[in-house]
Amino acid sequence: MSSKDWPLWEVFVRAKGGLSHRHAGSVHAADAKMALEHARDTYTRRMEGVSLWVLPSAQIVSSDPRDSGPLFEPAEDKIYRHPTFYKIPDGITHI
Amino acid sequence: MYTTDLSGKGKAKAETATAEDPALLAAFEARVANDEFIEPKDWMPEAYRKTLVRQISQHAHSEIVGMLPEGNWITRAPNLRRKAILLAKVQDEGGHGLYLYSAAETLGTSRDEMIEALHSGRAKYSTIFNYPTLTWADIGAIGWLVDGAAIMNQVPLQRTSYGPYARAMVRVCKEESFHQRQGYELMMAMAAGTTGQKRMAQDALNRWWWPSLMMFGPPDDKSPNTEQSMRWRIKRDTNDELRQKFVDITVPQAEAIGLTVPDPALKWNEERGAYDFGEVDWEEFYAVVKGEGPVAKERMQARQKAWDDGAWVREAARAHADKRAAAKIAAE
Numbered sequence: 001m002s003s004k005d006w007p008l009w010e011v012f013v014r015a016k017g018g019l020s021h022r023h024a025g026s027v028h029a030a031d032a033k034m035a036l037e038h039a040r041d042t043y044t045r046r047m048e049g050v051s052l053w054v055l056p057s058a059q060i061v062s063s064d065p066r067d068s069g070p071l072f073e074p075a076e077d078k079i080y081r082h083p084t085f086y087k088i089p090d091g092i093t094h095i
Numbered sequence: 096m097y098t099t100d101l102s103g104k105g106k107a108k109a110e111t112a113t114a115e116d117p118a119l120l121a122a123f124e125a126r127v128a129n130d131e132f133i134e135p136k137d138w139m140p141e142a143y144r145k146t147l148v149r150q151i152s153q154h155a156h157s158e159i160v161g162m163l164p165e166g167n168w169i170t171r172a173p174n175l176r177r178k179a180i181l182l183a184k185v186q187d188e189g190g191h192g193l194y195l196y197s198a199a200e201t202l203g204t205s206r207d208e209m210i211e212a213l214h215s216g217r218a219k220y221s222t223i224f225n226y227p228t229l230t231w232a233d234i235g236a237i238g239w240l241v242d243g244a245a246i247m248n249q250v251p252l253q254r255t256s257y258g259p260y261a262r263a264m265v266r267v268c269k270e271e272s273f274h275q276r277q278g279y280e281l282m283m284a285m286a287a288g289t290t291g292q293k294r295m296a297q298d299a300l301n302r303w304w305w306p307s308l309m310m311f312g313p314p315d316d317k318s319p320n321t322e323q324s325m326r327w328r329i330k331r332d333t334n335d336e337l338r339q340k341f342v343d344i345t346v347p348q349a350e351a352i353g354l355t356v357p358d359p360a361l362k363w364n365e366e367r368g369a370y371d372f373g374e375v376d377w378e379e380f381y382a383v384v385k386g387e388g389p390v391a392k393e394r395m396q397a398r399q400k401a402w403d404d405g406a407w408v409r410e411a412a413r414a415h416a417d418k419r420a421a422a423k424i425a426a427e
Contacts, residue, residue, distance in 0.1 A: 004207040006413065008200070025263070026197045028206060030409075031416035042193050045186065046270070065137045 008057040009035040011042070013049035021053050029054075115140055127328050132258040135201040143327055144202050146320070147257050150329065151199040152209045157221035158192035159213075163397050164228040164390075165237060173231060180277050181234065187274065191267050198259040214399050222380060223306050225388020232285050232292075232299035238278015240300075240307040240345065246271050247341045248311065256328035279348065286352040293353070300349065301357040308372075309380045311338040317377075342370050 006028040012021035024043040029035035035054040043049070063071060079085050088095055119138050126133065133139055162185050169185065172178035196206055212218035223241055228234065249271065252264040285296040312318060312334040324330040342361075349356050360373035383391070 005205055006409070025194055025266075026200070027193070030412035031419065034412065034416075041186075042190050045183075045190060062136065065134070 006030045006034075009039070009054040010057050010060060011035075011039040012053040012055075013039075013043055014051035015048060016050055021051065024048075026057060027054070127256050127326075130254075130328065131256075132261060133256050134258045142323075143329075146324060146327070146329060147260065148199055148202050148204050150324075151195055151202075151257075151260055152204065152212070153219050153221075155192045155195035155199060155209065156213045156218055157224070158188050158195060160220045160224045160394055160398065162188045162192075163394055164224055164226075165234060167228060168231065168234050171231065172234075177281070184238070184274050184277065187270050191270070194263040194266055195260075198257075198263045201259045210402065214395065214402065216386065216395065219384065221310060222383040222388060223310055224394055225383050225386070225391040226302070226306055227390045229302075230295050230299060232282065232295040233303070235278045235281030235285060235296065236299035236303040238274050238276075239282050239348070240278070240303050241310065242271060242274040242278060243345060244307045244310040244341050246275060247337050251331035251337075254328075254331060279352075282354070283352045286354055296352075297354055300354050304357050305375060305379075306383075308338055308341070308375050309383075311335070311341065313377065313380070314375075339369055342372050346370055 007030075008026050009029055009032075010026050011024045013024045014021045024039075027035055027038040027042055029038050032054060036052055039052050039054050044052070075081075120140060123133070123137075123139060123143075133143075165181060165185050165188070169178060169181050172181050196209060199209060200206060209218065213220065228237070246268065249264055249268055253261055253268055255261045255264065282296050282299070285292040287293075288296075315321060315333045315335045318334055321330060321333055325333070346356055346361065358373045360371065362371050363369075364371045382388075386392075
């Protein structure tokens with residue numbers, strides 16, 4: 001990122017009470033307070049949210065797509081973790 | 096929200112991706128062909144990245160420059176209702192520009208570089224904004240036709256293969272329909288008004304019709320990058336397909352409010368189930384792309400001035416943030 005730009009912040013919006021914050025996009029801002037103001041103007045012009053989180057994009061640690069095999073594939077052959085793996089006779093209920 | 100495909104004019108003409116790792120390339124092509132989304136950290140061919148940076152930033156610039164011709168009219172809106180609507184619309188265009196700049200930044204270009212490219216004239220924006228807004232009816236025509244054409248371009252982009260671009264387009268499309276409807280409503284009011292008002296509405300349609308058809312970009316046989324972009328699912332429909340669709344839905348809308356589309360060749364073709372229409376003046380289009388539109392210079396001067404006038408604010412905000420951060424560290 002060019003040093004001429006204000007730092008980048010990721011914006012998370014809670015659409016309504018009871019839901020978790022969800023990533024909406026990003027904004028540039030000089031500091032946290034301004035990031036919240038920009039997030040409000042950019043991502044909630046139509047009552048899209050009741051709460052905002054902003055955090056510096058540089059602080060996000062993410063997995064590398066090249067590691068997605070070792071990270072996620074081991075779960076593929078563990079189908080016994082799903083309830084549908086188990087055969088229950090007809091007539092048995094509440095299970 | 097606006098976009099014009101200027102792929103025929105771009106520098107980043109499909110460098111063929113053959114120089115890259117064939118296995119990675121094959122895996123990429125397969126994912127795209129399978130309608131999977133490509134995300135920022137995924138491997139992608141350099142030409143795909145370049146095409147996207149060009150297209151998304153061009154799209155963002157169009158949003159930002161698009162604020163100028165309409166912003167001109169905010170103080171002259173005929174009543175408070177129209178003024179509030181226009182303010183909200185112009186603010187939306189600014190927001191759309193920001194969503195798109197953010198999407199482009201995920202590809203490794205900086206905001207600053209993009210803005211510099213716009214101001215220096217290296218980057219293009221939609222040719223439509225190099226036409227002047229002469230009367231209040233132009234505000235109606237822009238919403239109805241220009242935003243209407245933009246929607247036509249943007250709806251398929253919600254499924255474009257690059258995830259951040261697709262997500263930005265979902266947000267934009269949700270907001271865009273208000274832009275078109277307020278424009279049509281404005282035209283409808285004027286078309287039903289005094290003789291003078293109706294004349295203004297017709298005049299605005301006359302002037303904006305052809306530039307709106309140009310918004311879909313050059314004809315398919317003159318759009319060399321279309322094939323590559325379609326294969327990569329960056330584009331989902333060709334320029335001519337979208338242009339036809341726009342004509343077919345817009346002509347009845349004009350008729351319904353008693354306005355006439357300025358095209359003597361326009362005729363319903365029963366066999367095709369679509370309108371035949373006249374040839375777009377592509378000479379004019381390419382001239383406007385090259386920056387020869389009636390108000391191209393004025394637009395860039397206005398942009399540059401806004402940027403320069405705001406420089407002290409950007410610097411002061413940064414200095415303030417640095418000072419507070421230093422004070423916080425000292426206090427700890």
